Amino acid sequence: MKKLLLLLFFAMFTTVFGQDKMKITAGSLIALKDQTEVNVEVKFENVLFMKENITEAQYLENRKKQVLENPKRGEEAWTKWIGQWEIYKREYVDYFAKGLNKTYKNISFKKDPSAKCTLLVETTWVFPGWHAGLTAMTAEITGKIKLIETNNPSKVLVEVELNKFDKFVKNDEFVMEYGRIAAAYESAGRYLGREIKKSLK
Numbered sequence: 462m463k464k465l466l467l468l469l470f471f472a473m474f475t476t477v478f479g480q481d482k483m484k485i486t487a488g489s490l491i492a493l494k495d496q497t498e499v500n501v502e503v504k505f506e507n508v509l510f511m512k513e514n515i516t517e518a519q520y521l522e523n524r525k526k527q528v529l530e531n532p533k534r535g536e537e538a539w540t541k542w543i544g545q546w547e548i549y550k551r552e553y554v555d556y557f558a559k560g561l562n563k564t565y566k567n568i569s570f571k572k573d574p575s576a577k578c579t580l581l582v583e584t585t586w587v588f589p590g591w592h593a594g595l596t597a598m599t600a601e602i603t604g605k606i607k608l609i610e611t612n613n614p615s616k617v618l619v620e621v622e623l624n625k626f627d628k629f630v631k632n633d634e635f636v637m638e639y640g641r642i643a644a645a646y647e648s649a650g651r652y653l654g655r656e657i658k659k660s661l662k
Contacts, residue, residue: 498576
């Protein structure tokens with residue numbers, strides 16, 4: 462029960478204080494009018510991490526050290542952790558699409574390079590949050606979401622800014638860093654889907 466109340470608190474907190482964390486900076490989502498399928502992509506390259514703006518390599522080295530120094534974990538735990546990290550990096554796009562499809566159902570958002578338009582998430586910074594039993598902090602994402610023409614990527618129809626976006630959504634792996642980051646992408650998709658729904662009424 463305590464855990465449920467905590468999750469509800471997180472949801473209310475981000476709803477009240479998260480309004481400036483996603484905003485349209487160019488174009489209009491009306492550009493999606495008449496689209497039935499939209500390709501989705503997530504770029505997760507050269508991303509900086511934590512408040513110190515360290516590289517992914519530095520972040521992973523720090524995590525490896527923490528895992529190996531924990532007597533209850535060790536090399537086997539690290540091998541599993543880094544394996545899941547690489548899997549989730551490839552699946553963040555699926556979480557983003559899942560969020561979009563959850564809140565806007567008139568367009569099919571999926572990995573489909575044949576679609577006329579693409580929603581591209583360019584991630585520049587991530588704070589993976591933390592989890593400590595009954596208390597937790599959501600992950601944060603900074604970057605841009607661009608609606609581009611799939612065959613002409615230089616043509617940007619809409620640009621949306623993510624500023625430490627941290628709206629809460631629960632998933633099965635929320636206790637792990639990669640799970641919290643996945644939740645942030647899914648949440649970004651849900652929130653953007655709601656904005657698309659408003660624009661295309």
